Amino acid sequence: MIDINAVRTDPNLARVVQAQFRRAVGMINGRWKLEILWLLSHGTRRFGELKRGLPGITQHMLTAQLRALERDGLIKRTIFAEVPPRVEYENTDAARRLRPIFVEIVSWAEEQDALALPSEPAAQVGQQA
Numbered sequence: 001m002i003d004i005n006a007v008r009t010d011p012n013l014a015r016v017v018q019a020q021f022r023r024a025v026g027m028i029n030g031r032w033k034l035e036i037l038w039l040l041s042h043g044t045r046r047f048g049e050l051k052r053g054l055p056g057i058t059q060h061m062l063t064a065q066l067r068a069l070e071r072d073g074l075i076k077r078t079i080f081a082e083v084p085p086r087v088e089y090e091n092t093d094a095a096r097r098l099r100p101i102f103v104e105i106v107s108w109a110e111e112q113d114a115l116a117l118p119s120e121p122a123a124q125v126g127q128q129a
Contacts, residue, residue: 027072028098032057032065037091040075041099044090069095 007014028034032054039045039053051062066089069075074095080086 040091044088
């Protein structure tokens with residue numbers, strides 16, 4: 001566990017922690033990686049299921065993101081010797097440890113929605129007069 005007070009007062013520790021943070025963010029940074037990990041946090045998925053769950057992603061981009069996540073040890077790819085071949089993806093234990101963070105992000109988003117003030121469109125205001 002990181003002692004945030006020590007990080008604030010020790011420049012060498014701060015550099016080490018920043019490097020660790022940068023590496024971790026680099027593993028999950030990307031337009032689609034967090035969404036892929038979120039979908040896989042609900043269970044094993046096939047390529048087509050992931051593609052359908054990510055509207056707007058191209059087949060090329062999904063392939064690239066899956067390869068990067070596999071290379072970083074966050075997802076596991078299983079190929080079944082069937083005709084046609086079946087490939088499934090699932091989160092590794094390392095990625096499963098991100099689930100509480102995902103839950104916190106969803107909670108934060110809900111709080112932000114609750115704080116947002118409803119705004120009345122200008123066109124409706126003008127029509128009421």
